[in-house]
Amino acid sequence: MLKGKLKISEKARRAFPDRLGSLVAGFEDKDEESGGSDLALESGEELETFQHNVFDLGKESDDDEERSYSESVIKIRHRPDRDVQNPISLSAIIAADEKRSDIEFELTQKEINLEKLQRIASSGLPEGGGLRATVWKLLLGFLPASHDLWEKDLTRNRLKYAKLKEELLSSPSAYASRIEEDVRSKLRGDGCAVDGPLRRHDISHEDHPLSLGETSVWHQYFRDAEIAEQIDRDLQRTHPDIKFFSGETALSRKNREAMRSILLLFAKLNPAIRYVQGMNEVLAPIYYVFSNDTDEQNSANAEADSFFCFVRLLSDSVDHFCQKLDNSSVGIHATLSRLKGLLKANDEELWRHLEFVSKVNPQFYAFRWITLLLTQEFNFYCIMRIWDSLISNPFGVQDMLLRVCCAMLLCVKSRLLSGDFVANLKLLQHYPEINIEHLLQVARNLTPDTSSFRVTM
8 A cells, every 4th residue: 555645735725724634635755755756655555545523523413314315416416518618708708818828927937826826716717728727736736836846746646646546446366466577577687587387376365356354355346346336327427418528439438437547546545435426526627627738748647637636626525425424513514504604694684584484404405515516506617617716715615615605595585585495495406597707706795604713723
């Protein structure tokens, strides 16, 4: 196994707090601490995975039925995605060109001004040219602010990803064969005789394919195969109207295979979380953006880069996927309470109506909004625009996400006030089309809910 620690800049830590222990993305090599530059990973090291918060744990949820209902809602949302975007005005094209020039200039600087980049990205990144891919990598902390370190960091992380895939996604027999071949190659290089009949190796109980022991590598391999089947089913349903993801073309199959590897690797590295349905939707925009980078080397390594950025994006929200933490201070119920508090601080009339009149529990609609980062609620290209604002928010993705969720309620206030439970639930589970720029402006203008502020230890 491989072992390392998350290395995130101080600014990135503020935007993406590492509450979950050491992550995979950008983990720090031991040899860096001693000034070495060798990229090889030492034998026997283990990779640290997500560590769930264990503080302030409450009792098990009494309304498991509500969570089951909320999770089932994830499966029924269908979006009218298209492979083409709506036409834009001439003024928008001119503004996008000016913004593109500003970003391109900033990206040529020896030291990137991340705060300036956040301000530009918050109003939306221009399409094409690979700018969104580079800016997202910078704002997620995958790329360092120092331009001179980009090549070194990219090479190191891409090698690490290849090593992880080789070790964790191969069958035990295939991995063992490669190790043995490496040993034989080394012996040949040292001038040792390796010809003659192969030696018979003793096979331990744990290494036997028919072993049912929990520590058996084969038992783990077959259990992971069940997760892989679930991932495959979900990937077949990922944006079915976009050719990049769907169909049986060579491109779509290649893309699904890459996303499958990312999700399966995440599941293996994080056994407490594993794979949860809907993670494919969160990965899709990242992989799409990185694959369409105009830099050929970057697009060729979209799988590796997407893996690390996917981990970083989930770093401050992964607890929402763990049912055991539902009632903790970092669980989904606490986040839903923050959403209600934000709504109350900005429109008490609407809050009272939803809370006491129509009694629409946010568990029934906002559970999906929050856990899947709004990927089920809007057109795919609108999602990328919304994510520009989420990722560029200096206070972190979750802060802006809750603002957008609250703005979604405020933008349909009149319909909610006139609706009953059934009408409001249908409206919020099938959110209507809306001007995204207006929605994001409403979100930015919200008054924060100071009652939910707490000191972070």
